[in-house]
Amino acid sequence: MVPGVSGVSRCDSELQSVRFEAEMEESGADGDGPGLEVVLPEEGRETPRCPHGPTLLFAKVCKGGESSRRFFACSACRDRKDCNFFQWEDEKVSEARLQAREAENRAKRPGTAQFVKFCGLGAHEQRFCLDCQLLLLPAEVASHAAHSTRLVGAAQLRRPSLLLRPLDNKKSQAQFLFTERSARFLLDALAARGFSRLLCVGAPRLQELAKLRSQEQDGALKSLLLDIDSRYAQFYRPDEFCHYNMFNHHFFGGEASSGVLRAFLAESAGEKVVMVADPPFGGLVKPLASSFSRISELLFQDLRHAALIPMVWIFPYFFEPRILECLPSLTMLDYQVDYDNHPLYKHGKTGRKQSPVRLFTNIPAKDVVLPKDEGYRFCSVCERYVWSLNKHCSKCNLCPSKDGREWKHCSACERCVKPSWRHCQACGRCALPDHPCGSAHAARGCFLCGSLQHKRRACPASAARRKNR
Numbered sequence: 001m002v003p004g005v006s007g008v009s010r011c012d013s014e015l016q017s018v019r020f021e022a023e024m025e026e027s028g029a030d031g032d033g034p035g036l037e038v039v040l041p042e043e044g045r046e047t048p049r050c051p052h053g054p055t056l057l058f059a060k061v062c063k064g065g066e067s068s069r070r071f072f073a074c075s076a077c078r079d080r081k082d083c084n085f086f087q088w089e090d091e092k093v094s095e096a097r098l099q100a101r102e103a104e105n106r107a108k109r110p111g112t113a114q115f116v117k118f119c120g121l122g123a124h125e126q127r128f129c130l131d132c133q134l135l136l137l138p139a140e141v142a143s144h145a146a147h148s149t150r151l152v153g154a155a156q157l158r159r160p161s162l163l164l165r166p167l168d169n170k171k172s173q174a175q176f177l178f179t180e181r182s183a184r185f186l187l188d189a190l191a192a193r194g195f196s197r198l199l200c201v202g203a204p205r206l207q208e209l210a211k212l213r214s215q216e217q218d219g220a221l222k223s224l225l226l227d228i229d230s231r232y233a234q235f236y237r238p239d240e241f242c243h244y245n246m247f248n249h250h251f252f253g254g255e256a257s258s259g260v261l262r263a264f265l266a267e268s269a270g271e272k273v274v275m276v277a278d279p280p281f282g283g284l285v286k287p288l289a290s291s292f293s294r295i296s297e298l299l300f301q302d303l304r305h306a307a308l309i310p311m312v313w314i315f316p317y318f319f320e321p322r323i324l325e326c327l328p329s330l331t332m333l334d335y336q337v338d339y340d341n342h343p344l345y346k347h348g349k350t351g352r353k354q355s356p357v358r359l360f361t362n363i364p365a366k367d368v369v370l371p372k373d374e375g376y377r378f379c380s381v382c383e384r385y386v387w388s389l390n391k392h393c394s395k396c397n398l399c400p401s402k403d404g405r406e407w408k409h410c411s412a413c414e415r416c417v418k419p420s421w422r423h424c425q426a427c428g429r430c431a432l433p434d435h436p437c438g439s440a441h442a443a444r445g446c447f448l449c450g451s452l453q454h455k456r457r458a459c460p461a462s463a464a465r466r467k468n469r
């Protein structure tokens with residue numbers, strides 16, 4: 001295993017890691033411990049490339065604020081089985097090895113779309129190979145004779161997310177697909193705000209439902225899908241899909257492909273464009289935020305100021321501090337997103353079993369109307385729609401709940417806390433009843449310098465380190 005890589009939640013949405021994060025959050029640890037930090041490259045600095053595009057630079061943060069020797073690793077895959085790229089930052093790589101690497105990267109690029117040719121076939125010729133997950137042209141059928149294949153009709157071609165097997169690789173893509181309820185809510189809410197161009201980043205089901213809706217409404221809604229799952233290229237015209245890695249803003253199809261996004265954004269002058277991104281739930285908030293900022297730059301290239309594209313970033317609530325640290329103009333909404341093929345994240349559950357997945361958006365919260373019949377209401381003080389159990393606290397002057405449970409006010413802490421927490425006299429704060437009482441952990445001191453006044457991210461030592469770099 002690559003040193004350190006196994007210890008961090010990368011592009012990973014498996015249940016376990018999400019639950020782990022949830023438990024950390026529940027215990028008050030909020031992820032402020034030892035781990036890997038992504039160091040974003042300075043402007044113009046090239047990083048070595050793996051088959052998934054430019055790699056990311058990682059630094060392991062140790063107690064005392066020192067970071068160990070830094071290294072490059074794949075941005076998209078956590079498991080070495082999926083991508084075993086590893087290079088120390090200061091390692092010298094021979095020209096021969098660079099060339100071999102480039103040849104390997106080229107060989108791993110997927111084939112091009114054949115959607116247009118496939119659509120021209122007769123109904124009795126349109127075959128899909130279930131084993132290879134490929135649409136087959138007549139000349140290709142013989143080589144799949146030993147596989148299970150089936151005819152596909154126009155209706156199936158319009159719903160690729162029902163035809164394709166969701167990628168369930170726990171350590172990479174883990175595709176959780178929206179329920180009709182969540183997808184419909186998103187499309188309705190965005191249409192109500194007047195958005196007519198939809199950029200779906202890692203949201204293949206949303207793209208197909210947007211397209212279906214558009215066909216019913218004379219092309220009123222235009223959408224483009226950016227996703228690392230190249231199987232989707234088979235179902236779309238080249239101007240509807242880009243093979244894209246959202247952790248490093250890499251277009252596998254090079255200039256031609258990034259040009260598709262540029263054209264999509266440029267054409268939207270006068271039409272309102274919105275981006276909906278549903279990344280795999282992992283810890284790589286910083287690179288995601290960086291990619292979304294780069295997409296925004298393409299939209300606002302004529303403007304001097306750094307504006308953010310209207311967006312909805314779908315992610316678990318316990319990433320709120322990290323997301324807001326990177327993109328402070330976003331706010332978290334109470335809406336609970338649920339998924340078809342996820343055992344836990346289902347609508348109607350209560351307590352800890354509710355979906356932890358929320359919307360982070362720069363659309364004003366008061367304008368995103370959450371459905372009353374699903375249990376949301378408008379808080380006129382907070383000026384946003386909230387979940388029914390999120391009761392307004394007059395002492396905090398806000399609706400405090402993040403996790404969907406009813407929080408309660410602690411007058412000693414002077415804030416609202418989770419229902420399972422009790423005020424601990426020894427620690428002088430609220431915590432779970434079985435917390436490690438009196439320990440440094442319980443006191444939530446800074447990981448780097450031990451101060452009780454701030455957390456690692458706000459540590460002057462950490463700021464100094466960043467500046468030095």
Ligand SMILES: C[S@@+](CC[C@H](N)C(=O)[O-])C[C@H]1O[C@@H](n2cnc3c(N)ncnc32)[C@H](O)[C@@H]1O
Pocket residue numbers: 011013075076167172173174175176177178201202203204205206207226227228229244245246247278279280281
């Ligand atoms: C949690 S699923 C979201 C699917 C969405 N809920 C839907 O129903 O349309 C994550 C999506 O991101 C894609 N993905 C995973 N890693 C990616 C990467 N590095 N770059 C771009 N897309 C990625 C997956 O293929 C998948 O479609």
Ligand SMILES: [Zn+2]
Pocket residue numbers: 050051052053074075076077082083084085
């Ligand atoms: Zn890779």
Ligand SMILES: [Zn+2]
Pocket residue numbers: 129130131132133143144147
């Ligand atoms: Zn096959």
Ligand SMILES: [Zn+2]
Pocket residue numbers: 379380381382383391392393397398399
């Ligand atoms: Zn309120």
Ligand SMILES: [Zn+2]
Pocket residue numbers: 393394395396397400408409410414415416
């Ligand atoms: Zn309160």
Ligand SMILES: [Zn+2]
Pocket residue numbers: 410411412413414422423424428429430
């Ligand atoms: Zn308390």
Ligand SMILES: [Zn+2]
Pocket residue numbers: 424425426427428431435436437438442
């Ligand atoms: Zn205690």
